[in-house]
Amino acid sequence: MGNDNSKETIEKLLQSAKKEFIEKGYMKASLRNICKEAGVTTGALYFFFKDKDDLFRGVVGGPLRELYAILETHILEELEELKRYTPDTEVNLEDDKAVAIQVVKLLFRYKEEYELLITKAQGSSLENVVDEIADQMNIHYSDVFCTMKGYKSKKQMTKEDKFIVHWMAHDQVDIFIHLLTHCKSEKEALRQIRALFGYIIGGWYGVIKSS
Amino acid sequence: MGNDNSKETIEKLLQSAKKEFIEKGYMKASLRNICKEAGVTTGALYFFFKDKDDLFRGVVGGPLRELYAILETHILEELEELKRYTPDTEVNLEDDKAVAIQVVKLLFRYKEEYELLITKAQGSSLENVVDEIADQMNIHYSDVFCTMKGYKSKKQMTKEDKFIVHWMAHDQVDIFIHLLTHCKSEKEALRQIRALFGYIIGGWYGVIKSS
Amino acid sequence: MGNDNSKETIEKLLQSAKKEFIEKGYMKASLRNICKEAGVTTGALYFFFKDKDDLFRGVVGGPLRELYAILETHILEELEELKRYTPDTEVNLEDDKAVAIQVVKLLFRYKEEYELLITKAQGSSLENVVDEIADQMNIHYSDVFCTMKGYKSKKQMTKEDKFIVHWMAHDQVDIFIHLLTHCKSEKEALRQIRALFGYIIGGWYGVIKSS
Amino acid sequence: MGNDNSKETIEKLLQSAKKEFIEKGYMKASLRNICKEAGVTTGALYFFFKDKDDLFRGVVGGPLRELYAILETHILEELEELKRYTPDTEVNLEDDKAVAIQVVKLLFRYKEEYELLITKAQGSSLENVVDEIADQMNIHYSDVFCTMKGYKSKKQMTKEDKFIVHWMAHDQVDIFIHLLTHCKSEKEALRQIRALFGYIIGGWYGVIKSS
DNA sequence: GATGAATGAGTGTTCATTCAT
DNA sequence: AATGAATGAACACTCATTCAT
Numbered sequence: 001m002g003n004d005n006s007k008e009t010i011e012k013l014l015q016s017a018k019k020e021f022i023e024k025g026y027m028k029a030s031l032r033n034i035c036k037e038a039g040v041t042t043g044a045l046y047f048f049f050k051d052k053d054d055l056f057r058g059v060v061g062g063p064l065r066e067l068y069a070i071l072e073t074h075i076l077e078e079l080e081e082l083k084r085y086t087p088d089t090e091v092n093l094e095d096d097k098a099v100a101i102q103v104v105k106l107l108f109r110y111k112e113e114y115e116l117l118i119t120k121a122q123g124s125s126l127e128n129v130v131d132e133i134a135d136q137m138n139i140h141y142s143d144v145f146c147t148m149k150g151y152k153s154k155k156q157m158t159k160e161d162k163f164i165v166h167w168m169a170h171d172q173v174d175i176f177i178h179l180l181t182h183c184k185s186e187k188e189a190l191r192q193i194r195a196l197f198g199y200i201i202g203g204w205y206g207v208i209k210s211s
Numbered sequence: 212m213g214n215d216n217s218k219e220t221i222e223k224l225l226q227s228a229k230k231e232f233i234e235k236g237y238m239k240a241s242l243r244n245i246c247k248e249a250g251v252t253t254g255a256l257y258f259f260f261k262d263k264d265d266l267f268r269g270v271v272g273g274p275l276r277e278l279y280a281i282l283e284t285h286i287l288e289e290l291e292e293l294k295r296y297t298p299d300t301e302v303n304l305e306d307d308k309a310v311a312i313q314v315v316k317l318l319f320r321y322k323e324e325y326e327l328l329i330t331k332a333q334g335s336s337l338e339n340v341v342d343e344i345a346d347q348m349n350i351h352y353s354d355v356f357c358t359m360k361g362y363k364s365k366k367q368m369t370k371e372d373k374f375i376v377h378w379m380a381h382d383q384v385d386i387f388i389h390l391l392t393h394c395k396s397e398k399e400a401l402r403q404i405r406a407l408f409g410y411i412i413g414g415w416y417g418v419i420k421s422s
Numbered sequence: 423m424g425n426d427n428s429k430e431t432i433e434k435l436l437q438s439a440k441k442e443f444i445e446k447g448y449m450k451a452s453l454r455n456i457c458k459e460a461g462v463t464t465g466a467l468y469f470f471f472k473d474k475d476d477l478f479r480g481v482v483g484g485p486l487r488e489l490y491a492i493l494e495t496h497i498l499e500e501l502e503e504l505k506r507y508t509p510d511t512e513v514n515l516e517d518d519k520a521v522a523i524q525v526v527k528l529l530f531r532y533k534e535e536y537e538l539l540i541t542k543a544q545g546s547s548l549e550n551v552v553d554e555i556a557d558q559m560n561i562h563y564s565d566v567f568c569t570m571k572g573y574k575s576k577k578q579m580t581k582e583d584k585f586i587v588h589w590m591a592h593d594q595v596d597i598f599i600h601l602l603t604h605c606k607s608e609k610e611a612l613r614q615i616r617a618l619f620g621y622i623i624g625g626w627y628g629v630i631k632s633s
Numbered sequence: 634m635g636n637d638n639s640k641e642t643i644e645k646l647l648q649s650a651k652k653e654f655i656e657k658g659y660m661k662a663s664l665r666n667i668c669k670e671a672g673v674t675t676g677a678l679y680f681f682f683k684d685k686d687d688l689f690r691g692v693v694g695g696p697l698r699e700l701y702a703i704l705e706t707h708i709l710e711e712l713e714e715l716k717r718y719t720p721d722t723e724v725n726l727e728d729d730k731a732v733a734i735q736v737v738k739l740l741f742r743y744k745e746e747y748e749l750l751i752t753k754a755q756g757s758s759l760e761n762v763v764d765e766i767a768d769q770m771n772i773h774y775s776d777v778f779c780t781m782k783g784y785k786s787k788k789q790m791t792k793e794d795k796f797i798v799h800w801m802a803h804d805q806v807d808i809f810i811h812l813l814t815h816c817k818s819e820k821e822a823l824r825q826i827r828a829l830f831g832y833i834i835g836g837w838y839g840v841i842k843s844s
Numbered sequence: 845g846a847t848g849a850a851t852g853a854g855t856g857t858t859c860a861t862t863c864a865t
Numbered sequence: 866a867a868t869g870a871a872t873g874a875a876c877a878c879t880c881a882t883t884c885a886t
Contacts, residue, residue: 052877171385447756
């Protein structure tokens, strides 16, 4: 089971698939082309992958799971920290920065895969993955927001509160997407993080004050 | 040419096309379905529209041009204003707010068409229209940024300056997209603008200070 | 609409389809072969027929409808006659014979099509058409049976009655199938009808007596 | 060869195959599914069975052979009896009834397998097995018919004789098929046999008289 | 005795587009 | 201004079968 030959075939298929998905996007990608490029018949592809979608998930699934793992850990840690929060607490951004750096590094390690997920997944089962992450962040940011505002419960949030927090969650996510799609290297991305942090922290204050 | 009959046919085609594009997105939309729904043959469609892409542009082109017109006017006006700018000038946000309201109203007047452009255009020649608008805004924002920073020329901008301005341009655009896609009505969108303004102004200050 | 050209194409497709369905049966028939034989592209086929099943129905639908029409008429007429039935009524078989002859003539007029329906329809939406006809005959034969038995209502039928009537309905249908598939010509079939009538009438008496 | 392991594998394959053939019929049955369900690889299947057809015969072959054996015995016995036949001989139906009961019992013992043969074998080498049995019965019934008619040789049979005897042979077979496919249990089937016997005996008399 | 990988031809179906009329 | 017929390539996917190990 899983000898060198089959691993090789799978690897060739994934490489070839990645290339095709990047070039044409999920929908326009042709399984025939992918197989031809991999030097394999369509039957072989279907031995290893259930269908087109499964192949796509084969390409991006690993990196996606890694990202989810980091975010989950981060959210749990920050939740722990929120419990110790008092109005006088100095906001500690160092942790957030550390996580941001971690995420950026991950994004650039699998740059192609994440770009696939962000811009080429339309038509696949992962086409809404970015929104799903943003929605998850939204839940978390709501907690943060309530704590900072001194709300006892999320039920105290107004419609306007909810809307702006939702926006900020999305924006947070968009920052990483922007870094990934507009920086040539991890190095450059890490250099730009600081300014972006300045921006969103400014934004948070703008919101907290005015609301 | 252009008698009542043909206008009617075109109108039916555009309606039917809009419906299909909304339902399935540009790529998966079927011209056959569009024609069937419009009660017209494919030949008729090809008499009025060069190809699928042309039909798509027929649906969203008008609203898109209106938007471009507003943005252009706004940019030209603000450019005029920038010339009168001195370090002591009180920043006048009223104009910006007025424009934002104008844009929001426009977006909601043709809600379906703009959503088409934003989320369903993949595969068409307009798939990058949002990025193009953002890039245009970027040019403009660079001017604003330089003026506020007291730069004599754009050439004084560092790589970091350019990056953060680019981001802010994109983010500005994203705000409108967010309003369009997350508010049910123009009314609700207009209510949320204020908080978003608080956010991005906070963001600008965060950036200007820290850079 | 429906000019000579298109009619010709449809005709060629139906001829070619009939041939292929006869040779291989519905399931194994290849639309590609059918199109190739008809000198037409697959696209053309799909312009005239919704799918494989529709094509099959295009081949056998007409004859099938004719048969249904005859049966329906026959059933209605016999129902009328039953109302005038008294225990002393001499059973009039002439009408039945006339109908049988009519049916046989029809079957042989479209011999190929009916054979298709009877033996090659597996996999299509018409695969159970013979059973459906038999079930319809069953309803009718139940009426006849009850009248002959002097039952006031079908509810008087025992389980055994129902079973044997069901069998006889099926058998009646099978006679025609047997004639179609074992006689070379209409002429020969008509010659054999008499003996078969002797058989089933004998069968009826055997049943009526013993039950 | 033939140790416990292999027997188990074969058994699992046969079970799984039976299930799939019943569900989808011979043609649409998928060997892949059968293997998956049996928890076995395709290679294993091909070690024990030559091909799809061989597997099908593996499922239904045993019961089929048992049936052939009964029929053969019965035919031989009846042939023996025919030799002692004189015009005055009282027809002894008891033997026939006994055989019929024996057959019904067999059919219901392997109900699934026989239904497979009757209704789901299309595409396999056994698709005509019912007709073959009927044809064999036909040979036998010709003997019976000639004896009863006082013919010295089968050559005295007219075309019409042959036809009606052929029909009766088929019908005899169809009775068993009808019992199998329309009765829920052996018990119920045995209860219905009597009426069916009344029917075909009536049919025979109808034929003998009229010819 | 059995595995797991691979074949390669085949399936029905859909598509945007063209063009003579 | 519009029809209706036709193209032909492409699509994702399934199949029974083979074979080295």
